Amino acid sequence: MLTTTPVELEKPRRTRARKVISSESSGAELTEYEKQRQEKIALNKQLLASLEIPTVVLEPKVPEVKPQPAPRKRVKREPTKSKADILPRRSSKRLRGANPDPAFDTVDQDNDAKTTGSSADLGKILCDDGHLLSAEAYFPKESIAKAIHVDGHYHGWINPDLIPKHGFEANARNSWEKHGGGQFSFANPLGEPDKKGTQHKRKPARRRHTSAQGWSEAKSVASKLFLKNPNAYFYRHNEPGVDQWTGDWGEEERDLFLQWGLFASYIPHRVGYQCSNYYRQVILPECLIIDPNYKFNGAGQAIYVGPHMRARV
Secondary structure, three states, rough: OOOOOOOOOOOOOOOOOOOOOOOOHHHHOOOOOHHHHHHHHHHHHHEEEEEOOOOOOOOOOOOOOOOOOOOOOOOOOOOOHHHHHHHOOOOOOOOOOOOOHHHOOOOOOOOOOOHHHHHHHHHHHHHOOOOOOOOOOOOHHHHHOOOOOOOOOOOOOOOOOOHHHHHHOHHHHHHHHOOOOOOOOOOOOOOOOOOOOOOOOOOOOOOOEOOOOOEEEHHHHHHOOOOOOHHHHHHHHHOOOOOOOOOOOOHHHHHHHHHOOHHHHOOOOOOOHHHHHHHHHHHOOOOOOOOOOEEEEEEEEEEOOOOOOOOOO
């Protein structure tokens, strides 16, 4: 049987630090190379000293802190206008044509433009909250003096030239009674008798084309009242055989309108609702006619306030 003897492990060798001893410190004689080296080092030091290069010392950079402005206190500005210059606000109650309360009335009774400003500006102030002004309060006195004053009711009849031409009656009562009669109402403009005791209920306004001509329901009903109620007929129709004009009115038409009012039978080529629109949009705002049934808002629009005014929902 073979036996092995243990092998001794070699221990690591320790290295000793060698001390380098320069020839200067040791006192040994310098070689020629070392002498030249020492001379060059000394020469370099002299050159650096003659240049006087400042020594740069690196310091840690500290971040610059900018000073924060002190917070300013907000000051509430006073209104430029004094409270006395601002008109108090009136509560709107939707009272059409109601006179302003005396406490808020800034108009003198003479409506003097020298003290109250122009009537249009004044009307704008007083009408912003729903109040309306009469024509006498809205327009200058010079315009009121030149205007035609009416009571708001038309007392005439149709154009007398048309009575023999088409067989109209001499007045509205005879026309109604002699051509069917009945109880007139807006729900029953034809005056037709009730069926089985039922009452006519007014239908909501709507445009329905029911006739062969493509007319609306209102125009179709008006065509049946040619002899019974000429006023209603001429509101939506011209005289038979006369075509209808549209667009702006001429001076001759305006003169006829100022002479005869709203009734369209005196104005060829214009139907009644055209006359009504012309009356509200041109005649009254231009102060050509003073009608107590109309008052004016701040925009100068004529607003109907007469007895037949319908309550707005």
